[in-house]
Amino acid sequence: MSLDVNPAGRPPDNGLGSEPTEPYRLVALEARRRHVGLGEILVERAIQVTGISAILLVLLIFVFLVREGLPTFADVPFGDLVTQRWYPIEGYYGLLPLIAGSLLITIGAATIALPLGVATAIFIAEIIPNWGREILKPFVEVLAGIPSVVIGFLGMVVISPLFRRSLNIPTGLTAFTGMVLLAWMALPTVVSVVEDVLDTVPKTYRDAGLALGMTQWQTIAKIVLPAGKSGILTALMLGVGRAIGETMTVMMVTGNAPRIPQHPFDVFMPARTMTATIAAEMGEVARGSTHYHVLFAVGLTLFLITFVVNLAAASIVFQRTRRSERMLS
Amino acid sequence: MADERPAVKIRIEDLAVRYSDGTESLHGITLDIYAHQVNVLFGPSGGGKSTLLRTLNRLNDLADVASQQGRVLLDGEDILAADYDIIQLRRRLGIVFARPVPLPMSVYENITYGLTLAGIKDREQLDSAVERALLQAALWDEVADRLTESAYALSGGQQQRLCLARSLALQPEVIMLDEPTSGLDPISTFKVEQTLQQLKKDYTILIVPHSVQQAARIADWAAFFLQGELVEWGSGHELFTAPQDTRTEQYITGRFG
Numbered sequence: 001m002s003l004d005v006n007p008a009g010r011p012p013d014n015g016l017g018s019e020p021t022e023p024y025r026l027v028a029l030e031a032r033r034r035h036v037g038l039g040e041i042l043v044e045r046a047i048q049v050t051g052i053s054a055i056l057l058v059l060l061i062f063v064f065l066v067r068e069g070l071p072t073f074a075d076v077p078f079g080d081l082v083t084q085r086w087y088p089i090e091g092y093y094g095l096l097p098l099i100a101g102s103l104l105i106t107i108g109a110a111t112i113a114l115p116l117g118v119a120t121a122i123f124i125a126e127i128i129p130n131w132g133r134e135i136l137k138p139f140v141e142v143l144a145g146i147p148s149v150v151i152g153f154l155g156m157v158v159i160s161p162l163f164r165r166s167l168n169i170p171t172g173l174t175a176f177t178g179m180v181l182l183a184w185m186a187l188p189t190v191v192s193v194v195e196d197v198l199d200t201v202p203k204t205y206r207d208a209g210l211a212l213g214m215t216q217w218q219t220i221a222k223i224v225l226p227a228g229k230s231g232i233l234t235a236l237m238l239g240v241g242r243a244i245g246e247t248m249t250v251m252m253v254t255g256n257a258p259r260i261p262q263h264p265f266d267v268f269m270p271a272r273t274m275t276a277t278i279a280a281e282m283g284e285v286a287r288g289s290t291h292y293h294v295l296f297a298v299g300l301t302l303f304l305i306t307f308v309v310n311l312a313a314a315s316i317v318f319q320r321t322r323r324s325e326r327m328l329s
Numbered sequence: 330m331a332d333e334r335p336a337v338k339i340r341i342e343d344l345a346v347r348y349s350d351g352t353e354s355l356h357g358i359t360l361d362i363y364a365h366q367v368n369v370l371f372g373p374s375g376g377g378k379s380t381l382l383r384t385l386n387r388l389n390d391l392a393d394v395a396s397q398q399g400r401v402l403l404d405g406e407d408i409l410a411a412d413y414d415i416i417q418l419r420r421r422l423g424i425v426f427a428r429p430v431p432l433p434m435s436v437y438e439n440i441t442y443g444l445t446l447a448g449i450k451d452r453e454q455l456d457s458a459v460e461r462a463l464l465q466a467a468l469w470d471e472v473a474d475r476l477t478e479s480a481y482a483l484s485g486g487q488q489q490r491l492c493l494a495r496s497l498a499l500q501p502e503v504i505m506l507d508e509p510t511s512g513l514d515p516i517s518t519f520k521v522e523q524t525l526q527q528l529k530k531d532y533t534i535l536i537v538p539h540s541v542q543q544a545a546r547i548a549d550w551a552a553f554f555l556q557g558e559l560v561e562w563g564s565g566h567e568l569f570t571a572p573q574d575t576r577t578e579q580y581i582t583g584r585f586g
């Protein structure tokens with residue numbers, strides 16, 4: 001087997017490597033095929049089972065949500081669900097303030113997180129030298145690991161008093177406080193995804209830009225970012241997914257008043273999200289009551305919204321692979 | 330060597346470049362690039378040809394260059410000087426890379442982009458610049474009615490000529506091409522080579538060909554690089570028929586490489 005792939009007499013360092021020759025690889029393949037034994041089959045089956053169970057779990061969750069949520073529509077007329085008053089003790093089950101609260105805070109958080117995240121990612125991927133990158137990246141990752149209750153706690157004792165005093169508003173527990181904290185939580189996701197995307201933009205693109213007499217900033221803005229556009233959209237979707245599902249932090253800092261914002265300034269008023277409602281009320285609700293079923297209907301709504309967001313993100317990602325395939329051909 | 334030599338466009342004096350990981354470097358390069366000629370840099374890969382091109386338009390500023398010595402004079406000015414205007418330099422020395430890199434925009438915008446950056450906004454001026462650049466790159470006939478399409482919709486050979494046109498639109502003084510035909514079919518390659526012969530009337534051409542054969546076909550002047558060393562240089566005719574150095578002779582006759 002010890003074929004001398006670099007026989008004496010050849011000039012040294014001529015650029016020819018010592019790649020294994022074709023027959024070697026064929027032999028290796030043959031050997032692999034013969035060794036498919038019991039262990040192999042067991043491992044393959046185990047992987048299959050875990051893979052399928054993941055899909056099954058999602059389906060079961062959905063089925064459960066539907067089963068527990070559907071009676072809502074028998075108990076409460078649909079017209080009553082799309083009203084503006086959420087006051088379950090008196091029998092008012094208007095979902096609109098909760099949906100409005102969730103959407104407002106999510107969109108707000110995404111609006112704050114995206115520019116900050118993209119800017120951070122550009123800084124890490126394009127501008128800062130290597131040593132700085134190695135310090136900054138772990139910090140961003142640590143940020144992702146902070147439990148939401150800790151962030152909520154910080155929000156309650158630090159951020160919200162700060163907002164109350166500096167903005168001179170009755171309470172610091174507002175939709176805006178929630179947006180800022182959620183943006184902070186979504187930031188690591190946005191930064192990592194965008195940074196990965198910027199990394200995949202070929203170096204030749206940057207060279208091409210610079211060679212045309214563009215400055216570094218023009219190259220980033222006009223070539224690197226457009227080339228990574230789909231990845232930035234994916235980051236946005238993932239950030240939105242993270243924000244809309246977040247419960248603990250928003251429950252702690254948004255004040256939990258179920259009202260529909262009427263005025264732009266209402267961002268600085270309390271709001272209540274779907275997630276916070278479920279978390280706050282599920283513990284003290286009578287099992288099987290109308291309120292119980294309505295909370296599941298809220299969960300179902302949330303599930304559908306995140307499903308659509310994830311679907312949108314996935315379709316963008318698939319689009320990207322298709323385009324890169326086209327570019328390679 | 331021949332007595333009557335054309336005007337020198339770029340004079341490289343005792344240039345040495347070393348990367349921090351020591352992979353590819355140049356040492357003791359002294360070489361003249363002649364105006365309105367096809368100047369060819371050839372040799373096996375790892376010889377430092379691309380490094381030289383990237384040093385000339387200072388793209389290497391971004392790379393891991395550990396040290397850089399010597400002088401490079403463009404029309405007598407030292408372009409390696411720290412205070413030299415790099416943006417201006419890169420407009421004077423256009424470069425086309427091995428793999429076509431169209432910008433993610435339309436064919437038309439690909440060409441006008443550099444111009445608008447340079448401050449040209451007049452629509453008619455841009456239109457005529459696009460037409461002239463595409464004509465010079467021998468691409469006009471193929472894309473005249475596809476200017477608004479995405480540049481990615483073009484074939485590989487067309488994309489490469491688009492990149493050439495993009496460089497030409499800026500009306501540089503020197504066109505540098507780094508293996509511009511390595512990914513192209515013979516017909517596209519032929520078109521690019523033919524284009525170069527036209528272009529040298531107006532520009533100085535500095536090219537790293539992708540094969541010895543191509544080098545021999547197009548070279549007015551040729552320089553043979555081996556492992557960071559300039560083995561010899563001279564007129565293409567002399568170098569490919571009567572090389573002075575045995576290593577050059579061995580390489581062009583296919584003894585190694």
